[in-house]
Amino acid sequence: MVPDATADGAVIELDDVRKIYRMGTEDVPALAGVSVRFRRGSFWAIMGPSGSGKSTMLNLLGCLDRPTSGTYRLHGEDVGRLSDDALSELRLRRLGFIFQSFNLIPQLTVRENIELPLYYLGWEAPAAAERARELADRVGLGNRLAHRPTELSGGQQQRVAIARALANDPDILMADEPTGNLDSATGDQIMELLRELNGQGKTIVMVTHEPDIAAHASHRLHMRDGRVEQVEGEGS
């Protein structure tokens, strides 16, 4: 069902992508011509110092933004040409997001947080509740469904966030410093979970500045000044 436009199995293709922000009268290039291809099932860590353009890169890849020039194809579809609604639809059906600060909605319970994508997908409540229970079990929080996010530890909150990101069964997970707010032991557990998901076929794109964390990925993309500085990893 998933159309793969490219023969070599690339789900993400960037071709000379530039992103330029206007600061007053000055044009600041956040991405200055990036061309990369991510294969289905790969696990990428995007690294680089602050201001290197790694966040801009993740926003673009996550279809939260459109390139100023160049083309970004996700499953062969030119993201730059899509409307705001079409981008929302794409995020809803294909992508899952994991954030540094978890970003759970405080007035909702764990179950309701996990159900959120299903709600926008128009699932019926009983089916959504069933799926939320399964996902909570999968991240080891089956007994916390009725809790509020504030009643959970950081590691538990990030697990809920991962369950939420998985609710729509996305092909690609976007993770923005997923261990940044966690101690190293908890961070390792989260990375273990991400690797497990990668092993189950999810493509993962993760931004991090910690080499230890990046070491969990199969590929590492080093950025500096809006350009790709170096690519590490097998088969790329």
Added chain:
Amino acid sequence: MIAGARLVREVKLGVKTLLLHKLRSFLTMLGVVFGVASVVAMLAVGEGASQEALEQIRKLGSNNVLISSMKPPDDQIGGTGRVRMIVYGLAYDDERRIRDTMPAVARVVPAKIVRKEGRLGERVLDLRVVGTTPEWFELVPRPVLAGRVLTGLDRERGASAAVLTEYGARRLLATANTIGQVLRLGTQYFEVVGIVQSEGGQGSSVQTPDQEVDAYIPINVARDRFGDIATKISAGSREREMVELHQLIVEAKTLADVEPLAAGLERMLERFHPKKDTRISVPLALLRQAEATKRTFNIVLGSIAGISLLVGGIGIMNIMLASVTERTREIGVRRAIGAKRRQIVAQFLIETLVLSSAGGLLGVAVGLAIPRAITYAAGMPTVVTAWSVALAFGISAGVGIVFGLYPAVRASRLDPIEALRHA
């Protein structure tokens, strides 16, 4: 079905979010509460006033014009000395003239007031008796409690028939068993043939024809037996009054004829009664008066309602804008997950609607209490109608939409990236 379930969920979420800040939500609602309460109260007072007017008009007959005889001011009265004779008021000629010359007239009913000492059984009292025609009972219909009313036969025969009013019956201690008994009026004897219900009475702002009348007798009998001259003895001097008719009820053919007819009668009376010894009252004019009262209330309470709703709406908008800022990150998350702009608009709009509708419900509750308080404290009649409650509640929902739209649209326009970065 999915849309319905979604709506329920959005409403639940809205309630939940608002309950997180109970005091804030409550204070925000207050403007709408007062506004809606004012609307309900305003409409209740207005409705009460017009129903009261309609009720009075029903008693007096909406097609009727009432002309009463009035004692003219003293300087208009001729004659001096110990025995004075004052002649004033409506004459039999007036009745005939109206009947013959005014085409818009359907019926003219005269009334002649006779004050005599009356006696029924053991009771002796000063009575106020009205001589009139059988049409009186058709013009101002009222239930017959016992026996019958006056008939054309009574008039033709000059029968000594008397119909007691409920008021008179109470004073004379008459009951249904009294029918057929003899009522003495002055030196004349009458047979009690019926008792009719009294209309109007205390508390009413207009004088209804029945007020403080004890009995009715045929007018020709009244004239034959008692004449047109009444004698009053006061402070050693005798004052004689000659009044042919005390009241004329003129019925117009249609409702549209009433006001032109009243104007015509006014002109006629000016010509034939330069002493200003008559007075015209038009029951229909009461409706105008009620409408004026209603309008005054509507302006006062409408202004309060308008200002409250405006201020309330601005308050709601202000809180919702603050809420959007507070929840910027939530909006960013929802957008990242895949919520479309219109879904964000719907979420915040529903939340605002929940807030303003809750205010509306509270306002309706307060608004139901205010008219009771007004009736209790000021004695004004009030009527709360279902549609006024529906209207007021609808206004509160409207306020929610109008003042919620801008914050909701603003929330939906947030750039997801910026929103996620928001502290």
